[in-house]
Amino acid sequence: MKLSIVIPLFNEEAVIGTTYSRVSEMLAGLTSQNLISDFELLFVDDGSRDRSLQILRTLALESPRVKVVSLSRNFGHQRALAAGLLHASGDAIVSLDADLQDPPELVPEMIGHYRKGRDIVYAVRTLREKDTFFKRATARFFYRMMQTMGVDLIYDHADYRLISRRVVEAFRSIRETNIFLRGIFPYLGFDQEIVYYERQERHAGDTKYPLGKMLSFAWEGITSFSNVPLRLASLTGLVISCASLALVVWALYEKFAGRTVPGWTSTVIPLFFIGGLNILFLGLIGEYIGKIYMEVKGRPLFFVKETHNLADASRSETGPRHTDASH
Ligand code: UDP
Ligand code: MG
Numbered sequence: 001m002k003l004s005i006v007i008p009l010f011n012e013e014a015v016i017g018t019t020y021s022r023v024s025e026m027l028a029g030l031t032s033q034n035l036i037s038d039f040e041l042l043f044v045d046d047g048s049r050d051r052s053l054q055i056l057r058t059l060a061l062e063s064p065r066v067k068v069v070s071l072s073r074n075f076g077h078q079r080a081l082a083a084g085l086l087h088a089s090g091d092a093i094v095s096l097d098a099d100l101q102d103p104p105e106l107v108p109e110m111i112g113h114y115r116k117g118r119d120i121v122y123a124v125r126t127l128r129e130k131d132t133f134f135k136r137a138t139a140r141f142f143y144r145m146m147q148t149m150g151v152d153l154i155y156d157h158a159d160y161r162l163i164s165r166r167v168v169e170a171f172r173s174i175r176e177t178n179i180f181l182r183g184i185f186p187y188l189g190f191d192q193e194i195v196y197y198e199r200q201e202r203h204a205g206d207t208k209y210p211l212g213k214m215l216s217f218a219w220e221g222i223t224s225f226s227n228v229p230l231r232l233a234s235l236t237g238l239v240i241s242c243a244s245l246a247l248v249v250w251a252l253y254e255k256f257a258g259r260t261v262p263g264w265t266s267t268v269i270p271l272f273f274i275g276g277l278n279i280l281f282l283g284l285i286g287e288y289i290g291k292i293y294m295e296v297k298g299r300p301l302f303f304v305k306e307t308h309n310l311a312d313a314s315r316s317e318t319g320p321r322h323t324d325a326s327h
Contacts, residue, residue, distance in 0.1 A: 002038040003030065003111070004090030008080035009098035010046040014204035016055045019098050020066075026104040035111050042067040043098075044084040047074035060308035068308040075302045077208070078179050078217075081159055083302045085168055087310060094162045100203040102160035109195050110162040119167050119190035123160040125199040138211070142218050149226040152186045154194065166190065177294045178224040179301065180217075187225075223287055230288060233281040240277060244270070 005023055009016065023041060030036045045053045045068065059066045069087050071080060081095055092114050096102040102123060110121040131139070139156075146153050159181060163171075170188050186192075209217075222229065247270070254260055 001036050001092065001115075002040070002090040003027070003036045003107075004040050004042055004088035004093040005104075005107075006042045006044065006081065006084035006088055006093055006095045007098050008044040008046055008077055008084055008095075009048065009052060010074060010077070010080070010208050011048045011050045011052060012098040012205055012208075013048075013051040013055060015099050016043075016052060016059075018203055019100055019104075020059060022100060023096075023104045026107055030108060030111065033108075035108065035115075040065050040067050040088070040090060042069065042084050042088050044068075044080045044087075045070040046077070046080035047071050057308060064309050066308070067310050068306075069310065070305045070307070072303040072305040076213075077159070078181055079302045081181060082171075082179055083304070085163070086172060087307075088168070091165050092162055093165075093168060094160075096160050097158070099205065101200050102158070103197060103200055106160075106195060106197045107162075113193040113195065114162055114164065117191060118162075118193040119164040120185055120188075120192045121162040122154045122157045122185075122192065122194050124154060124194050124196050125156045125158070126196045127198050131199060138214060142214075145218070146221055149222050149228045151183055151221060151225040153182055153221075154186060157182065157194075160197075161185065164190070175298075176224070177297075177299070177301075178220055178291055180221045180224045183221055183225045223291060229284055233284050236277070237281065240274065244274070 005027070007019065007023075012019075020041070027036075027039050027041070031039070041063075043056050043059075043066070045056055047070075053068075053070055056066075056068045056070075060068050067087070069083055071083060075083075084095065085093060092111065094107055094110060096104065106123055110123065113121045143153060143155050163185065167185070167188060167190055170190075171184065174184060251260075251266075
C-alpha cells in the first residue's frame with residue numbers, strides 16, 4: 001500500500017526542515033513495520049514569497065520520494081490542499097499542516113482504520129489549550145454557526161485527515177469553484193472514522209490565517225453549502241409583509257374613525273425600515289448571484305508553476321474546475 005502525505009504551505013521556511021524530519025521519521029516507522037510498502041511526501045508551495053520553494057527544491061533533489069507542486073501564486077490553503085490531493089498517487093492520502101500543529105505521529109492510527117476498510121479518517125482535536133483564547137472562541141462560534149445553517153461538519157476537525165483513492169476520485173468529480181473541503185468530505189459519504197489528538201502549538205513562524213481570512217473562510221463555507229441565509233431572507237420578508245398589511249388595516253381604520261393627524265414619524269420610520277431590509281436582502285441575493293457567476297466561469301482551481309519528481313503535471317486540468325478569485 002502506497003501512502004501519500006500532502007502538505008500545503010505558504011511562507012513556512014521556518015518549519016519545513018523540522019516538519020520534513022518529523023514526517024520522515026514517522027514514515028520510516030510505518031515502512032519498517034510493513035504497514036506501508038511505499039510512500040511519497042508531496043509539498044504544495046502555495047506561492048510562498050520566502051525561501052520555502054528553494055528549500056523544497058533541495059529536498060526534492062535529495063530524495064525522489066519528495067514531490068513538489070508549486071502554484072503560480074498564493075491561492076489559499078483550501079486550493080493548495082486540493083492541488084496536493086489531485087497530484088497525489090497513493091492508495092491512501094493524509095493531509096496535514098506544515099506547522100506541526102497536527103502531530104504526524106497520529107498517522108499510524110489512521111492507517112490502522114484505513115486497513116480496516118475506512119475510506120475517510122478525520123483527526124479531531126480534543127484540547128485547544130495551545131490555541132489563543134480568541135482563536136478558540138472564534139472557532140467554536142464558527143462550528144456552531146455552521147451547524148445552525150445546516151452545514152454537515154465534523155466538530156473541531158480541520159484538514160488533518162486520511163482519504164482513500166476512491167474518495168480522491170470522487171473528489172475529482174466535484175466541479176465547484178467555491179471549495180470548502182471540510183464540508184465536501186462529509187458530503188461525499190463513504191465509511192468514515194474519527195481519531196482524536198491534542199492540537200499542538202505552531203512550531204515556528206506566524207499563523208497564515210489572520211482574522212480576515214478566517215471570516216471569509218466561514219462565509220465561504222456557509223454560502224457554498226447552505227441556503228439558510230436565503231430562506232431567512234424570504235421568511236423575514238414574509239413576516240414584514242404581514243405586519244405591513246396589519247398596519248395598513250389599522251391606518252385605514254384610524255382614518256375612517258376620523259382620528260388621523262398628519263404624522264411624519266409614522267411615514268418615515270417604515271420607509272427607512274423597509275428600505276433597509278430591501279437593501280440587506282438584495283445584498284444577500286447578490287452574494288449568491290456572485291457565486292453563480294464564479295461557478296459559471298468555470299476557471300481552473302489553481303495553476304501549477306513547476307513540479308519536482310512528478311511525472312504527470314497536467315492533473316490540474318482534469319481536476320475540479322474553479323474560478324481564479326482570490327479567497
Ligand atoms: N497555508 C497555505 N496557504 C495560505 C495560508 C496557509 O497553504 O494561503 C498553509 C500553511 O502554510 C499551513 C496551513 O495552511 O501549512 C495552515 O495554516 P496556518 O497554520 O497558518 O493556520 P492556523 O493553524 O493558524 O489556522
Ligand atoms: Mg497552524
